Each structure stands twice: as C-alpha cells, then as structure tokens.
Amino acid sequence: MNKIYLWGFIVTAAMLGFTYVSVLGTKGGLNGDIVNLLTIAAAAALVLITVFVVIKYVRQMQTDTADGELVGESWDDIGEYKNPIPTGWAILFLLTMVWGMWYYTLGYPVQSYSQIGEYNEDVAAHNKKFEAKYASITGDRLVEMGESVFLAECKICHGLTADGIDGTASNLNVRIEAKVVKHAIINGSNNMLMGSESPMPDRNGIFNANTDSLISDSEIDLVSEFVANGMTGAGADVFAGACASCHGADGKGMEYVAPNIATYDESLIVNVLSHGKKGVIGSMPKFGRLNHKQKEAAAAYVISLSKE
Structure with a gap:
C-alpha cells in the first residue's frame, strides 16, 4: 500500500475516533436530537472529503509530469505555463459574485434586521426617554x-x-x-x-x-x-x-x-x-x-x- 493511502487511513481513523470520543462517547450522547445527528454527519463528511482531496492532489504531484507551452515572461528564471482557467473555478467565481450582489441587495438588504441595528435603536429610544425625564433638571x-x-x-x-x-x-x-x-x-x-x-x-x-x-x-x-x-x-x-x-x-x-x-x-x-x-x-x-x-x-x- 502506498504510504500516502496509509497515512490517509490513519488520519481519517484518528479524526473520526476523536469525534466519537468527544461526542458519542460522552454521557447522554446525541440525545436523539436531529441537529446533533446532522452535525456529526457533517463533521464525518468533512473529514472524508478533506482526506480524499489531499490524497488526490498529493498523488497527482507524485505522478504528473509538466507539459504545455510556457508564456514568454519569467520571474527569476521561473516560467509559467499557458494553462487555461479551470472551468469549475471560473464558474464558482462568477456564481460567488452573483450571490454576493444578490445577498447585499435582495437577500439581506442594508435595512434588514441586525443585532447592531437593534442595539442602536434601543439606545436611541432610551436616550429619548432619559432626556424627556430629566429635561427640567x-x-x-x-x-x-x-x-x-x-x-x-x-x-x-x-x-x-x-x-x-x-x-x-x-x-x-x-x-x-x-x-x-x-x-x-x-x-x-x-x-x-x-x-x-x-x-x-x-x-x-x-x-x-x-x-x-x-x-x-x-x-x-x-x-x-x-x-x-x-x-x-x-x-x-x-x-x-x-x-x-x-x-x-x-x-x-x-x-x-x-x-x-x-x-x-x-x-x-x-x-x-x-x-x-x-x-x-x-x-x-x-x-x-x-x-x-x-x-x-x-x-x-x-x-x-x-x-x-
């Protein structure tokens, strides 16, 4: 077995074991709460996805060879390939921009509720009552x-x-x-x-x-x-x-x-x-x-x- 797979297995087992000891092994456990169950499932999924992605790219670095056309410029004799922008990255980048514009205009407008806004409104109301109460002093x-x-x-x-x-x-x-x-x-x-x-x-x-x-x-x-x-x-x-x-x-x-x-x-x-x-x-x-x-x-x- 390649060492990278072995280390991936060890890290996955260790992190999942730590999760089990921290939550499932404690008195009371998940208490049957669906939110707790979803949280643990998400944690386990994150561990598996992270380890899979790390193994994939480490293996790619071990086996892949460089090819393609270099750009004309170089920095300290370090060249750069004319690689196209990854399609997935470009799509996510554009979607993030669209989501950001939606969030700040329609999804969560400036005038929407916020804890800071509520605090400021409460302070303004308190100050108004305070000044009215003590105006004659x-x-x-x-x-x-x-x-x-x-x-x-x-x-x-x-x-x-x-x-x-x-x-x-x-x-x-x-x-x-x-x-x-x-x-x-x-x-x-x-x-x-x-x-x-x-x-x-x-x-x-x-x-x-x-x-x-x-x-x-x-x-x-x-x-x-x-x-x-x-x-x-x-x-x-x-x-x-x-x-x-x-x-x-x-x-x-x-x-x-x-x-x-x-x-x-x-x-x-x-x-x-x-x-x-x-x-x-x-x-x-x-x-x-x-x-x-x-x-x-x-x-x-x-x-x-x-x-x-």
Whole structure:
C-alpha cells in the first residue's frame, strides 16, 4: 500500500475516533436530537472529503509530469505555463459574485434586521426617554448629575479631582493653561469647539495690529500667560492687537468666529464631548455614547469646578 493511502487511513481513523470520543462517547450522547445527528454527519463528511482531496492532489504531484507551452515572461528564471482557467473555478467565481450582489441587495438588504441595528435603536429610544425625564433638571441637581457622568466617563484621564493627573490630560479646574494657548498659537487649531469647522491659523497667519507685524516668540509667551492667568497681567496689549478681533476683547469668543477662552461655557464643553479635541497633550476622543443631557450635565459640573 502506498504510504500516502496509509497515512490517509490513519488520519481519517484518528479524526473520526476523536469525534466519537468527544461526542458519542460522552454521557447522554446525541440525545436523539436531529441537529446533533446532522452535525456529526457533517463533521464525518468533512473529514472524508478533506482526506480524499489531499490524497488526490498529493498523488497527482507524485505522478504528473509538466507539459504545455510556457508564456514568454519569467520571474527569476521561473516560467509559467499557458494553462487555461479551470472551468469549475471560473464558474464558482462568477456564481460567488452573483450571490454576493444578490445577498447585499435582495437577500439581506442594508435595512434588514441586525443585532447592531437593534442595539442602536434601543439606545436611541432610551436616550429619548432619559432626556424627556430629566429635561427640567437644572442648577445643583444638574451639577450632581454631571459629577456622576464625570466619575463614570472622565476621571480615568482627568483624575478624581479633575486636575489632569500631572499633565496627562487637561486640568479642568482652570479654564486653560499657558502651554495649551502657546501650542494653539504656534500650530493653529481646527477643533470643532463651536460645533463646526472653524480653523484657527498658525503663527504665520496671526497679525499683531499694534506692531504691524506677525506675532513674535516673546509676544506668544506673553499672551499665553495672559490668557492662562484669567485675562490679567502682562500681555493685554498683545491680546488686544492679535487675538481680540476673533476671541473678543474679553476673550469670551464671538459666535461663529472663535470660542470662549476666558471661561468654560456649556456649548464649548458639549462640543468637545461631541467631537473630541486635539492639542498639546494629545487627542481626546469624542463621547458619542453620551446623550445631550449627560453632556450638558458634565458641562455644568466642569463649570462648577472653576468657580470653587
């Protein structure tokens, strides 16, 4: 007997034996369930078909000789025969394409049921009920809700006291730090802090009207400290000449132009939670899983921290 047939017999016996021990040999067996019977039959058929196909092609490799016409090109002196596409393969390939088009249009259209779709619908329904139930919450109760949201979603990066854990995230106890302002001036910013694209130019696009020139390194340092110190101290003239035209004379921003950099406000925080933010520290992800009321509550809590 050829060794390949012997090995085929051994492998088949071993796999069928393993199947018997794993299922039929256990207490209870198949329990007369037709599904179990069909599953075992399918497993046995797969074993037999696999072994048969392997033996067939191994024997073919052992006995077949190469013949036919070579194509003109070669790769590393390795030629390729002008073999026609196998008819069976070509038919299966075309049938697979036809089946795929049928499946994604008629067999299982995009709007058909899916577990993910059901989950999203359930979440949307829950959020609608949640917002309706808590729509009237304001004041201290909203801050309390925001603290719960913060502890569940934000403390992992910003820390329990919202201090940013030694610079790994923004310190939410203050509106903005000097390094954040400096990074935005030097590199520009395209965060959706106003709910839509509102890019801020980098230093090459910031003109100081007082000096009639582009903002300088020393002016960047001064205005960064000025904004970080709550719009007080040295650098007020630089802010007035280079920044006030967009952020307003008081730094509280201008609608559709620039965000509030003097104090936190609800729309700013809600937009950060909705769209995420990139800055000197890194990237903050968006929190799509929070509904609008939860974002509003988180904003109320963060605003309350800077007032303490």
